[in-house]
Amino acid sequence: MTLHTLDELLAEGVQGRYILVRSDLNVPLSGAEDGKQTVTDDGRLRASLPVIEKLAAAGARVLVLAHLGRPKGVPEQKYSLKPAVERLAELTEVSVSLADDVSGSAAQAAAAALQDGQVLVLQNVRFDPRETSKGDEERQELAAEFAALGGANAAFVDDAFGAVHRKHASVYDLAKTLPSYQGDLVRTELEVLQKLTENPERPYVVVLGGSKVSDKLAVIANLIGKADKILVGGGMLFTFLAAQGHSVGASLLEADQIDTVREYLAKAAAAGTEFLLPSDVVVAEKFAADAAHELVAADAIESSSFGAEGIGLDIGPETAKSFAEQILAAKTVFWNGPMGVFEFPAFAAGTKAVAQALADSSAFSVVGGGDSAAAVRTLGFAEDSFGHISTGGGASLEFLEGKELPGLDALQRD
Numbered sequence: 443m444t445l446h447t448l449d450e451l452l453a454e455g456v457q458g459r460y461i462l463v464r465s466d467l468n469v470p471l472s473g474a475e476d477g478k479q480t481v482t483d484d485g486r487l488r489a490s491l492p493v494i495e496k497l498a499a500a501g502a503r504v505l506v507l508a509h510l511g512r513p514k515g516v517p518e519q520k521y522s523l524k525p526a527v528e529r530l531a532e533l534t535e536v537s538v539s540l541a542d543d544v545s546g547s548a549a550q551a552a553a554a555a556l557q558d559g560q561v562l563v564l565q566n567v568r569f570d571p572r573e574t575s576k577g578d579e580e581r582q583e584l585a586a587e588f589a590a591l592g593g594a595n596a597a598f599v600d601d602a603f604g605a606v607h608r609k610h611a612s613v614y615d616l617a618k619t620l621p622s623y624q625g626d627l628v629r630t631e632l633e634v635l636q637k638l639t640e641n642p643e644r645p646y647v648v649v650l651g652g653s654k655v656s657d658k659l660a661v662i663a664n665l666i667g668k669a670d671k672i673l674v675g676g677g678m679l680f681t682f683l684a685a686q687g688h689s690v691g692a693s694l695l696e697a698d699q700i701d702t703v704r705e706y707l708a709k710a711a712a713a714g715t716e717f718l719l720p721s722d723v724v725v726a727e728k729f730a731a732d733a734a735h736e737l738v739a740a741d742a743i744e745s746s747s748f749g750a751e752g753i754g755l756d757i758g759p760e761t762a763k764s765f766a767e768q769i770l771a772a773k774t775v776f777w778n779g780p781m782g783v784f785e786f787p788a789f790a791a792g793t794k795a796v797a798q799a800l801a802d803s804s805a806f807s808v809v810g811g812g813d814s815a816a817a818v819r820t821l822g823f824a825e826d827s828f829g830h831i832s833t834g835g836g837a838s839l840e841f842l843e844g845k846e847l848p849g850l851d852a853l854q855r856d
């Protein structure tokens with residue numbers, strides 16, 4: 443079994459052929475009215491362009507498949523790829539348009555009208571419930587519809603590093619349906635992440651936060667024993683506090699994961715990994731930019747004047763200082779997930795402190811994840827302040843965990 447690269451595809455020749463490219467265009471949007479949002483961080487679009495442009499320059503008819511957010515299998519204006527595609531078109535000289543549907547008559551007509559060197563992005567693949575279906579046949583059926591858009595001589599390039607951990611139709615099944623190739627973004631991301639799995643210089647510190655708590659809690663099991671320290675902030679921290687028996691008010695909580703987290707805490711010490719949990723938390727009256735907020739001890743979240751209604755939206759300054767010290771003492775750092783709701787300036791301080799510590803440190807650092815990457819850029823940090831800014835958070839974590847990633851697995855062929 444071999445993995446074929448984009449260069450091999452280009453060497454075969456793509457002039458006049460339909461090349462389907464899975465990209466990760468899942469960018470953060472401004473909260474403006476549905477249909478009128480704008481992209482607040484275009485890092486993933488810029489990271490996706492080189493492969494799209496190489497194919498277009500070589501005369502391919504490029505069909506891009508991508509998701510945005512987590513719609514529930516039906517079209518929803520707020521998850522339209524329109525703002526992302528408009529920004530993509532601004533960033534390139536290549537002609538880029540958006541189909542009105544995923545694989546239906548609009549996509550078919552737009553694909554048929556595509557000229558050599560032009561790019562058509564299909565509408566959010568998650569508007570079709572078959573994209574994320576657990577049923578193999580349903581996903582395969584959608585993948586066959588995607589492949590049919592490209593006709594007899596089509597090929598597939600997976601360049602969506604941020605989604606390689608998803609067993610979805612446009613990631614996994616399509617790669618098994620068409621002759622498939624690995625895109626340059628996926629290749630370079632893997633090369634950098636390999637440095638973290640092959641003998642990372644110690645201390646090796648992993649910083650975890652963000653809001654995709656259930657996805658990421660699963661990954662922690664395999665980091666125990668690999669990382670020296672795991673610093674827990676963001677939406678993740680409340681399940682840890684609850685596992686220690688503390689009340690967390692109305693903060694983000696995965697109640698069904700509390701026992702699992704207890705097991706992690708028990709296992710960690712024996713495996714030589716230390717969990718560092720916050721000692722203070724910023725608690726808000728509601729989830730809003732202008733919400734009243736107070737600083738409280740992490741083990742007394744409900745002691746704020748908001749009582750059990752209070753929502754933890756950032757780590758406090760004492761925690762930020764201690765996390766920064768750990769980062770500055772580390773030789774290798776991997777960070778996924780903002781420490782708080784950094785999109786609201788009142789709750790961005792923890793994320794900023796962690797980013798600053800990474801920027802100041804001489805450790806080899808990787809910042810991974812759509813929102814984490816967006817956070818460091820929107821908070822004003824230069825990209826070269828970090829060893830590597832990865833476009834994938836969950837994907838990086840699952841790779842570090844040593845898991846087989848469906849999107850990569852499916853690219854292996856005879």
Ligand SMILES: Nc1ncnc2c1ncn2[C@@H]1O[C@H](COP(=O)(O)OP(=O)(O)O)[C@@H](O)[C@H]1O
Pocket residue numbers: 651652653654655675676677678694754755756778779780781782783784785810811812813814815834835836
């Ligand atoms: N305490 C918190 N409560 C709710 N959401 C949080 C909290 N801390 C961080 N977040 C949110 O987490 C989101 C990013 O999470 P996630 O998608 O897991 O990260 P990434 O995209 O970097 O992998 C951000 O939009 C941020 O507002």
Ligand SMILES: O=C(OP(=O)(O)O)[C@H](O)COP(=O)(O)O
Pocket residue numbers: 466468511512604605608654810811812813833834835836837
């Ligand atoms: O944003 C993404 O992942 P990330 O938040 O882990 O970086 C990817 O686009 C994957 O999205 P998903 O986690 O909804 O499958």
